[in-house]
Amino acid sequence: MSNVQTELTAAPPLTTSSDTFLLRLYVAGQTPKCVRAFENLKRICEEYLAGRYHIEMVDLLQNPQLARGDQILAVPTLVRRLPEPIKKIIGDLSNTERVLVGLDLRPGRRPNT
Amino acid sequence: MDEVTNGGLPQGRPTLVCGGAGSGKTLLAASFLLNGIVQYGEPGVLMTFEETGEELARDLASLGYDVGKLIDEGKLIVDYVRVERSEIEETGEYDLEGLFVRLEHAISSIGARRIMLDTIESLFAGLSNPGILRAELRRLFRWLKDKGLTAVLTGERGDGGLTRQGLEEYVSDAVILLDHRVQEQVSTRRLRIVKYRGSHHGTNEYPFLIDREGLSVLPVTSLGLSHPALKERVSTGVDQVDEMLSGRGYYRGSTVLLSGTAGTGKTSLAAHFVDAACRRGERCLYFLFEESPQQLVRNMRSIGIDLQQWVDRGLLHFRADRPSRFGLETHLAAMHRAVREFKPSVTVTDPVTNLLTVGTQSDVRSMLTRVIDHLKLESITGLFTSLTPGKTELEETDAGISSLMDTWIVLSIHEHNRMRRRWLSVLNSRCMAHSHSVREYMLTDQGLRVLDGEPETRGGRAVAGV
Numbered sequence: 419m420s421n422v423q424t425e426l427t428a429a430p431p432l433t434t435s436s437d438t439f440l441l442r443l444y445v446a447g448q449t450p451k452c453v454r455a456f457e458n459l460k461r462i463c464e465e466y467l468a469g470r471y472h473i474e475m476v477d478l479l480q481n482p483q484l485a486r487g488d489q490i491l492a493v494p495t496l497v498r499r500l501p502e503p504i505k506k507i508i509g510d511l512s513n514t515e516r517v518l519v520g521l522d523l524r525p526g527r528r529p530n531t
Numbered sequence: 532m533d534e535v536t537n538g539g540l541p542q543g544r545p546t547l548v549c550g551g552a553g554s555g556k557t558l559l560a561a562s563f564l565l566n567g568i569v570q571y572g573e574p575g576v577l578m579t580f581e582e583t584g585e586e587l588a589r590d591l592a593s594l595g596y597d598v599g600k601l602i603d604e605g606k607l608i609v610d611y612v613r614v615e616r617s618e619i620e621e622t623g624e625y626d627l628e629g630l631f632v633r634l635e636h637a638i639s640s641i642g643a644r645r646i647m648l649d650t651i652e653s654l655f656a657g658l659s660n661p662g663i664l665r666a667e668l669r670r671l672f673r674w675l676k677d678k679g680l681t682a683v684l685t686g687e688r689g690d691g692g693l694t695r696q697g698l699e700e701y702v703s704d705a706v707i708l709l710d711h712r713v714q715e716q717v718s719t720r721r722l723r724i725v726k727y728r729g730s731h732h733g734t735n736e737y738p739f740l741i742d743r744e745g746l747s748v749l750p751v752t753s754l755g756l757s758h759p760a761l762k763e764r765v766s767t768g769v770d771q772v773d774e775m776l777s778g779r780g781y782y783r784g785s786t787v788l789l790s791g792t793a794g795t796g797k798t799s800l801a802a803h804f805v806d807a808a809c810r811r812g813e814r815c816l817y818f819l820f821e822e823s824p825q826q827l828v829r830n831m832r833s834i835g836i837d838l839q840q841w842v843d844r845g846l847l848h849f850r851a852d853r854p855s856r857f858g859l860e861t862h863l864a865a866m867h868r869a870v871r872e873f874k875p876s877v878t879v880t881d882p883v884t885n886l887l888t889v890g891t892q893s894d895v896r897s898m899l900t901r902v903i904d905h906l907k908l909e910s911i912t913g914l915f916t917s918l919t920p921g922k923t924e925l926e927e928t929d930a931g932i933s934s935l936m937d938t939w940i941v942l943s944i945h946e947h948n949r950m951r952r953r954w955l956s957v958l959n960s961r962c963m964a965h966s967h968s969v970r971e972y973m974l975t976d977q978g979l980r981v982l983d984g985e986p987e988t989r990g991g992r993a994v995a996g997v
Binding site for chain 2: 444446449451454455458478479482483485486489490491492493494495504505506507508509510511512513516517519520
């Protein structure tokens, strides 16, 4: 996966795997939706996951073969690869509440996060 | 199928195949895609939203397609798109560019010319924003057209429209509707072309059949009346009967109706004809709707006709089916296919009247018209036996089918001087100077023998066929 553009954030990627969020954002070119999604994601991560997240960006226009593996249909799609199970959130991530629920970061709805 | 659509599906445009569950949508679409690969060398992409690649491969293997091999040869790509609503959270705007990217990638990697999408409507179940989906589907079909790809998509039959999500709005070029109907416990599959731009298509419903050979469509009336009229004659297998038909028997490629009450020897006369044809080295296809082949062979042996030898030599082939096993249309499709495969020069349908148990007289008549059209087109002589119920007027019972026949021979039994006597007469034979006399005949261990001279008649009334 050498072609994957990687945006590294503050935290070192390999701390204890149990609490590091490995996130992959699938986009198709630099469309407004995709740019917005990345900005929203970064903001949310900084706010709720500071120091324990890692974001990969995959541009499907450059790596179309990667769409099949994660069953990508909609763009943008955010995939939470770790911790398991795999979760998918589609859209520009403009609704922070929904993103948090999708990432299992909102306590109450999924108690054992 | 190509005959029905007047040349096949529109090239470079999308076609929608819709129908209820189990109507054969996927099979029809897949056979288009796979035939394109096998017969026309056009690589194809199959995007499935419902079944996994393995499930689909297994289904299609039962129809005789080796999906795995085509994939290995780089002629086919099967992409299973899984959309599970419970696993997806939606927030904000999105589009289906991912789907486009996948399709594009699959298409360009094998140079595909044909695309199948089965069933794209599943997206509506997986994603919650129908507004986006509709806009994206519209974009998808435009995109497929711009690329000049021939696409087939399947859609589930909906309550209000042709499909649940109104897919037909987007695919305006060709819509094929499949239907799986059960009438009097008998199921029949039918196909109808609802919309087809720029093509002069048939608007009838066409029956079709799915079995191990794949899917075959049967044109209802597309044959027209253009079949050749042959002058050649073929023996009836009984010299005296030949004599009654201006001395030379039936016309090749014509249709013959043998009607009579039970036990008059219709099947015996048919067997003579088959026997004579096989002696000339011709192939015969015998449709049995009452007896089993073994029964028939045994019965005919008792009158000195050995049919088994022709079966052994591959000249005679029996197809025995209970009439109630399928609907008329399915019988028709099965007969059509059997004729196409066996390529006989003679067929016998014994008795054709048993088909009346599965359809109304007008249905049977229209089905027979189609069988006969096909036989005539192939110059196959078709012999049909018809069982007349004991008391009814003969002409009335057979009126429905007799007009389709070129030659009509009537067999009957009369009691005379405490003897049962069998009479035979040629009621009608087109374009032939046939005998108008009623002749007496006997069934002997040497076969059917026509006696010389006119039979004695009580009260001097010579009647034909009463």
